[in-house]
Each structure stands twice: as C-alpha cells, then as structure tokens.
Amino acid sequence: MNAILKTAVAAIALSAAVVTAASAETRVTYKSAKTGSSYYQMGVELAEAMKAGTDGDISVTIEESQGSVQNVMEVRARGGDYVFTTPPSLVGLAQQGKAMFEGKGNPAFGDIRALFPIPSLTMHFVMSADSGVTDIAGLGGKTILLGKGSFGAKEGEKYLNLFGVADSVEIADVELSNAVAALKNGQIDGFVTAGSWPAPNVIEAAASTPVTVLSLTDAQIAETKRTEITIPAGTYAGQDADITTTSLPVVAFTTTKMGDDTAYELTKTFWENKARLGDTSAWWNGVDTTMLSNINGKIHPGAVRYYEEAGIKLSDAHK
Structure with missing residues (x-):
C-alpha cells in the first residue's frame, strides 16, 4: 500500500471514529x-x-x-x-x-x-418573631407582603380568603425582592413566598432576624386542595420543629x-x-x-x- 493510499485509509478511519463518537x-x-x-x-x-x-x-x-x-x-x-x-x-x-x-x-x-x-413549589408564610404570629388565625391586623403575579402571590391571596383573614390583613405595596429588608426594618410583619425548600429568601430572612414560618393544620391543608409537604426541623435558622405546609408538585x-x-x-x-x-x-x-x-x-x-x-x-x- 503506497503512502497516499495509507493516508486516505487513515483519514477515512479517523472520520468513522469521529462519527461513531458523535452518534454515541x-x-x-x-x-x-x-x-x-x-x-x-x-x-x-x-x-x-x-x-x-x-x-x-x-x-x-x-x-x-x-x-x-x-x-x-x-x-x-x-x-x-x-x-x-x-x-x-x-x-x-x-x-x-x-x-x-x-x-x-x-x-x-x-x-x-x-x-x-x-423539588416542589412550597408555600412559606414567613412572620417576624416580633409580630407574635404563630398560626394563620393570628394574621389579622398584620401587614403582609404577597408580591405580584407569582404563584406564591396568587396562592397566598387565596389562603387569606379561605381562612377568613383577608379583610383584616393589610397587603403591603412592596416588591417581593425587597421582602427581607422590609421585614428586618419593620415595614412589614411577614411575607408569603413559594419556592423549593430551603427557599433562598427565607434562608436570608431567618439569618438576619428572628422569624416564624407558619404551619397549616390538617383541616386547612385539606381546604386548600394542595399537596401536603413537610419542611424538616433545622431547615431554617431558629426552626426547631417541622413545618407542615402545602406544595405544588x-x-x-x-x-x-x-x-x-x-x-x-x-x-x-x-x-x-x-x-x-x-x-x-x-x-x-x-x-x-x-x-x-x-x-x-x-x-x-x-x-x-x-x-x-x-x-x-x-x-x-x-x-
């Protein structure tokens, strides 16, 4: 086999190898x-x-x-x-x-x-410890940030109506991106957010000021018609018990x-x-x-x- 033919054969073999690797x-x-x-x-x-x-x-x-x-x-x-x-x-x-x-x-x-x-979209009701709120019923008279347009905002509004506190809650006109700062400076008592847990904005909030992430009762979860999910104790700073809430798989x-x-x-x-x-x-x-x-x-x-x-x-x- 002459040199030119050897070169051609080698080139064909190399091309075939490349094609095989690409197709794999x-x-x-x-x-x-x-x-x-x-x-x-x-x-x-x-x-x-x-x-x-x-x-x-x-x-x-x-x-x-x-x-x-x-x-x-x-x-x-x-x-x-x-x-x-x-x-x-x-x-x-x-x-x-x-x-x-x-x-x-x-x-x-x-x-x-x-x-x-x-990871599921998980509902978080995040309240400042100073607000004294430990359950959904305690939201009356408080200022809550829902955000705008997101799943969490729509779901949060739905829950406030379902649980009979919508008329007594003041909805803050603040962007969700400013929730942690607004919570820390006392502009709001709490915020609602939905995301995979641990949620970055909830981690940030819990690290910067004492917070309580609310649990829902079995009856409340059933009323929402959403899927129950548990956020394990220790997920967020200061959280010493499991949080039971809802999720969208x-x-x-x-x-x-x-x-x-x-x-x-x-x-x-x-x-x-x-x-x-x-x-x-x-x-x-x-x-x-x-x-x-x-x-x-x-x-x-x-x-x-x-x-x-x-x-x-x-x-x-x-x-």
Whole structure:
C-alpha cells in the first residue's frame, strides 16, 4: 500500500471514529423556567449531573422558558429530545382541553409521559418573631407582603380568603425582592413566598432576624386542595420543629417520541446522582420516590423499566 493510499485509509478511519463518537452522544433539550430563577438553576445542576453520571453520553442543553404552560404547549412541535418541567395538574388540564388549554387541544398532549419528580413549589408564610404570629388565625391586623403575579402571590391571596383573614390583613405595596429588608426594618410583619425548600429568601430572612414560618393544620391543608409537604426541623435558622405546609408538585416530563433507552438512562442517572445533587443544592434533598404518587398520569415506559428494576412501586395508572 503506497503512502497516499495509507493516508486516505487513515483519514477515512479517523472520520468513522469521529462519527461513531458523535452518534454515541444523546442530546437532550431541557426547558424549565426563566434565567435567574431557582428552577433554571436546577436545570443547570441536572445537566451537569447527567453529563457526569453518563460519562458524557447524555448532553443536556438548557433552554429558558416563560413558564409551565409554554413548556406544555411546545410539546406540539418538539421531537424526542424534549424534556420539560411542569406541575402534573397542568398536563391533566392540557389533555382534557380545560382552563388555559381550552380551545387549544392537540393529540400531542396525550403523548406526554413523566420521568421523575423535582423539588416542589412550597408555600412559606414567613412572620417576624416580633409580630407574635404563630398560626394563620393570628394574621389579622398584620401587614403582609404577597408580591405580584407569582404563584406564591396568587396562592397566598387565596389562603387569606379561605381562612377568613383577608379583610383584616393589610397587603403591603412592596416588591417581593425587597421582602427581607422590609421585614428586618419593620415595614412589614411577614411575607408569603413559594419556592423549593430551603427557599433562598427565607434562608436570608431567618439569618438576619428572628422569624416564624407558619404551619397549616390538617383541616386547612385539606381546604386548600394542595399537596401536603413537610419542611424538616433545622431547615431554617431558629426552626426547631417541622413545618407542615402545602406544595405544588413539579415533575420532569417528556413524550412518547423519546426512545425507551434514553428515558431509562435519564431516570436512572437522576436517582443515582440525587445525593450528589443534594450536596450541590439542598433543595434536591426534599425529593424522594414517595413523590411519584403526585404523578397522576402515565410514566414513560423507559422510566418504568428503571423503577421496576429498582424495586420502586408504581400504580397501575403509571404504566
């Protein structure tokens, strides 16, 4: 074999190796929330965990999102590489063509399948210790910051009405971003926020001034029709008992367009690396397999394979 032919053969072999290596990498797009939000940061952490946990075999690209409804709507035009986050309740509404999905129904919504839960949106009623408030009934006559437009603001307003204190509470005209400073200087008695626990603004508040994060009773939780969640004692400075409150579960979804092997690897890698994720950010420590019960629809067959191999019980409705 002459030198020119040897060179050509070597070039072809190198090209084939490059193509093989490239084809071995599975690319996934993960769409969650706005840049700068805790849920966007979770996406970044998940992407890093997937890369490390698969030795680079799975590459996750993070896309900014304007919210959960947009994430669901994009299922109509996306392929098998699409992973997105949303509350399971929104998937149900999309599949039924109700609420914000009325008149926007699409067969693609029926193909949505769950992979694994991520940290829930958790309600926090944060009160200054000086306010003396230890339960929801004590909010009367106090000044509360709800914020504007967010899930926490809408949910907080709903709870004030549900529990009969809305007329006696003064709502502060202050941005949620200024909640900690307003609480510390006595401008407000407390604020309401929703986010994965431990919530950064609650950590900051508890570190700067004595606070009480309110628990809800079983009857109050039932009245909200939300999912009960427990924030363990010691999560926040000065918190010496568990906090029982409500949450909106959030789940990572894909569709049946995703291959079973990819869904299997994503799910397996998530659970096998969850402890390391928790070392990076404490909000992952609140996720466990019991939260699969919050998924009221079907789980992707590839993910089901992992759960069955791991001996994790699923309901018939999940399969």
